[in-house]
Amino acid sequence: GQQLNQSPQSMFIQEGEDVSMNCTSSSIFNTWLWYKQDPGEGPVLLIALYKAGELTSNGRLTAQFGITRKDSFLNISASIPSDVGIYFCAGRQGAQKLVFGQGTRLTINP
Amino acid sequence: KAGVTQTPRYLIKTRGQQVTLSCSPISGHRSVSWYQQTPGQGLQFLFEYFSETQRNKGNFPGRFSGRQFSNSRSEMNVSTLELGDSALYLCASSLVLAGANEQFFGPGTRLTVL
Numbered sequence: 474g475q476q477l478n479q480s481p482q483s484m485f486i487q488e489g490e491d492v493s494m495n496c497t498s499s500s501i502f503n504t505w506l507w508y509k510q511d512p513g514e515g516p517v518l519l520i521a522l523y524k525a526g527e528l529t530s531n532g533r534l535t536a537q538f539g540i541t542r543k544d545s546f547l548n549i550s551a552s553i554p555s556d557v558g559i560y561f562c563a564g565r566q567g568a569q570k571l572v573f574g575q576g577t578r579l580t581i582n583p
Numbered sequence: 584k585a586g587v588t589q590t591p592r593y594l595i596k597t598r599g600q601q602v603t604l605s606c607s608p609i610s611g612h613r614s615v616s617w618y619q620q621t622p623g624q625g626l627q628f629l630f631e632y633f634s635e636t637q638r639n640k641g642n643f644p645g646r647f648s649g650r651q652f653s654n655s656r657s658e659m660n661v662s663t664l665e666l667g668d669s670a671l672y673l674c675a676s677s678l679v680l681a682g683a684n685e686q687f688f689g690p691g692t693r694l695t696v697l
Contacts (some may be wrong), residue, residue, distance in 0.1 A: 568680045570639040
């Protein structure tokens with residue numbers, strides 16, 4: 474089915490480094506959501522974006538809704554060990570189904 | 584406020600059997616969505632219910648079905664189980680169907696088909 478292109482697929486970084494990941498779509502969305510999933514658990518909502526150009530922060534996390542409405546970015550500053558997990562972007566247009574990216578697996582070396 | 588709850592958390596079935604999974608949304612939420620998650624395919628959308636009506640449907644065979652009750656609780660059913668149905672089944676609820684409709688996920692039901 475339809476999916477977003479999320480990159481990178483995996484990241485291996487040192488503790489303290491900043492992280493950037495993004496999602497692109499061929500379709501326009503009016504909602505972008507970012508989730509984090511730990512092993513064996515359901516995804517947890519990190520940030521929700523509803524307006525083109527919107528920049529929203531949640532602690533060390535910052536996400537942006539692209540101006541074209543076809544992309545979104547998530548940045549994590551000063552990574553710590555508990556940031557390890559899989560990050561998913563998701564986009565939605567109106568009342569259509571929520572579409573998910575394939576995820577970015579983040580691994581942090583202490 | 585309690586989060587999304589799913590029961591059971593773990594389930595083991597054999598091929599050919601059927602299974603019913605249950606989801607209770609966050610209080611006040613009227614939309615419930617179901618997803619199948621496997622290592623190879625990521626999060627695949629199954630269906631979404633709002634006010635007891637199926638509003639969106641993914642590309643799964645008819646063996647997968649669902650329903651929503653008047654209290655917004657939802658169930659999904661898989662009949663004639665196949666080995667490939669082994670997955671984490673996630674339920675998510677949102678306040679409304681469109682607009683400010685953040686989806687909040689439950690912990691999932693891990694289904695193993697032997």
